[in-house]
Amino acid sequence: MKNSLKFIALSGTTGVTENFYIYEYGNDMIIVDCGVGFPEHDMLGVDLVIPDFSYVKKNISKLRGVLISHGHEDHLGALPFLLKEIKTPIYSTKLVAGFIEDKFEDYGLPSPRVVVFDPERDVISLGVFKVAPFRVSHSVPDGVGFAIDTPEGKIFHVPDYKFDWTPVDGKPFDVTRMVSLATGGVLGVASDSLGSTTPGYTESEREIEGKLEEIIRKGKRRVYFTTISSNISRVQQALQVAARLGRKVSFVGKSIDRKAEIARNLGYLHYSKDLVIPAKQAAKLPIERVMYIISGSYGQPGSALYRVALGDHDFLKIEANDLVVFSSDPAPPGSKTNVDFVVDKLIELNADVHYYDVQEDLHVSGHGSQKDILMLFGLLKPKYFMPIGGTVRHMRSYSLLAQSIGADGRNVFELTPGEIVEFKSGLARLSGKVPTRNILVDGLGVGDVGNVVLRDRQVLARDGVAIVLLMFDGANRVLVADPEIISRGFVYENKEKEFLLRAGKDLRRLIESKKRIDGKLLKDESQDFLEKYFYAKTGRRPMVLPLIVEV
Structure with missing residues (x-):
């Protein structure tokens, strides 16, 4: 049975950052970019968000290497986390290689194997894939796109770019090489969509x-x-x-x-x-x-x-x-x-x-606007389109741009994390989804902060904590004193002392009304009663932590 080409957007299509894409054909697989995401304001204590590498680890025998397009964190920052778990070569330009080595040193890790390529002439063989890099313009020098020759046809992967003819480093987008690599036809393009809502061309950095x-x-x-x-x-x-x-x-x-x-x-x-x-x-x-x-x-x-x-x-x-x-x-x-x-x-x-609210144009975007995107489409003339590096609204705007020059809307794939586009015999279709989740990095911990932990942190930040000390005579199964409630970030103890004492007395009456008292009942009843009691009295829901002291 004939193999098919799979393009898997593990992340990077709906949240701008955390770019991580997989190309897979038969027994060969390559990764393009391996970036971090940045925590939203309600992700308390979280330092970074990284892609879910589970699919890669399950298919490690297929992996031939990781290609990095440029030196921004959302395209290379997760490499130390990936290479802690697997060993594979990394391919990049010279400046990007320097940034990658520095990133590993920053994490106290040995330098990875980075193969430096020349985007003006090199072609990289990775299993069945033949990858030709070409220079693009972006806000950081030495960025590239990739022409990926596969058994199904050529896919152009063009992350962050714009057509800047007067860049600061004097090296503009290498249109000549890109067009030359497109000779023979382009099956598909996966390209930057972040500027798709902005009219015109993006200004030059100069x-x-x-x-x-x-x-x-x-x-x-x-x-x-x-x-x-x-x-x-x-x-x-x-x-x-x-x-x-x-x-x-x-x-x-x-x-x-x-x-x-x-x-x-x-x-x-x-x-x-x-x-x-x-x-x-x-x-x-x-x-x-x-x-x-x-x-x-x-x-x-x-x-x-x-x-x-x-x-x-x-x-x-x-x-x-x-x-x-x-x-x-x-x-x-x-x-x-x-x-x-x-x-x-x-x-x-x-x-x-x-700063940004003062309209002085102190920043020029590194992302191509609508005319840049249309120029890329016109130069490559792809059959299929896959917007990357933006959000849902950017993908939709990108799709409309493609349709404005005659593309069939069914040939534009607006992908959510994990979705697969399968190419076979010149045709493309959605073909399932790889399970993915946010992997949160918290200090030295990777992936051990989940939704429950985040929810607890949000409660603590918003409503505080009430610690309940329960003096319990385990032999006679009785409380020996009113529960003592200690507030941290909930109410000011000195001012609300009577309120906390009254809550303790009411909790004791409830507990003593039960026929049989044990440790589990003390914890369950304390949490349930005080959560409702505090909300009824204050409109707040502090985290209630019962602490049983056996006497």
């Missing part, structure tokens, strides 16, 4: 440098510039602006310092030796001659900018009229609450803050 210079030139005191640590092109522009304005630059924050060092060592970031100086040396210069390029553009708790905003940094302090420039995506999933918090704290310190 456009933003003049706007940044105009704002920074007006600054009379310290300048703090923040962007995504991996956005090397934006860092390059900030360095160029600082040099022209006579400011020395200091990198502040582990992530941005390390990525800048990697990019410079590999030849992707260029600046004179005397331009960048240590932060403590910068502190001795006149304040109008300093720019700090600082990590924390997403308001990450614990980041350098977060600590500066809270007045908690070791050697930096925001003062009135210091200039703070945010130059990154205004609201990636899960981050807006944190960013808003940091911006508000900076404004309270009377800093001059330039």
Whole structure:
């Protein structure tokens, strides 16, 4: 029986981040991208969300390698978690390889096997798959798309991209190679949909440098510039602006310092030796001659900018009229609450803050808009379309764009996590679904935080906890005293002491009315009675934790 090609979107189609895609044919399987997601505000205590690797582990004998398209966390950040469980080679460009090795070092893991390819000429053989990378434009240099030649035909996998003819690194989208690879016809395309609701073309990265210079030139005191640590092109522009304005630059924050060092060592970031100086040396210069390029553009708790905003940094302090420039995506999933918090704290310190709600075009998207997407469709002329990297609304807009140039709506697959598109004899159809779930990373734990744990954390954060001490004489099966109720985050004990004493007395009367008292009854009745009692009296539902002390 003839094999078929399967495209499995394990994650990355409905939540923008956590990109993880599988191509499978017979006994061969490859993965494209392995990214993290970021927790929503109600995922208390969760650091990261990673893809569910269960399907990969079950089919490990088929896996031929992992291809990484570019250096953003939502495309490579889950690699340390995947390679803790399996061993497989990783394929990427030179800069991305540097970021991957740094990521493993950050987790205290040995460097993985990373095979560096040249996107201008290489073809990678992985089982039945022949993969030809080609250069694309994005907000981070050295990004690629992939032409994947399969026994069923060619699939083009083009994650985050736009058609930027004047990129900061001087290397535009390699349209010539992509079109050459499309010779003979394209069966399908899986491509970035995040810009599908935005009209026109996306601006070039180069456009933003003049706007940044105009704002920074007006600054009379310290300048703090923040962007995504991996956005090397934006860092390059900030360095160029600082040099022209006579400011020395200091990198502040582990992530941005390390990525800048990697990019410079590999030849992707260029600046004179005397331009960048240590932060403590910068502190001795006149304040109008300093720019700090600082990590924390997403308001990450614990980041350098977060600590500066809270007045908690070791050697930096925001003062009135210091200039703070945010130059990154205004609201990636899960981050807006944190960013808003940091911006508000900076404004309270009377800093001059330039951020996303101020319409100054301080960020240019790395994602192609509607005209970019239509150009890709026109160049490749695929039969089938699979939107990736967006949300439900972006997939629908992408589908409508495809239909506007004559595509059959039935040939556009708007996939939810785990859904499979099967290609056989030139035709494609939905073919079932791989079971998937969110894997939550909490500190050192992976996958041990589930819905029950999250719900408990949400209750604790919203309504607090009531600890019930039950002094129980196990021999005679009686309570020896009224239950003592200790409140944490529920009601203020000193003010509501009588209320808690009364609740304890009422609980004791209920328990003593029972014919037979044991430990299970004490716990069950305490939880049930007090949850209802507290809600009736206060409208709140604290977590009730009975603690039995046998005497």
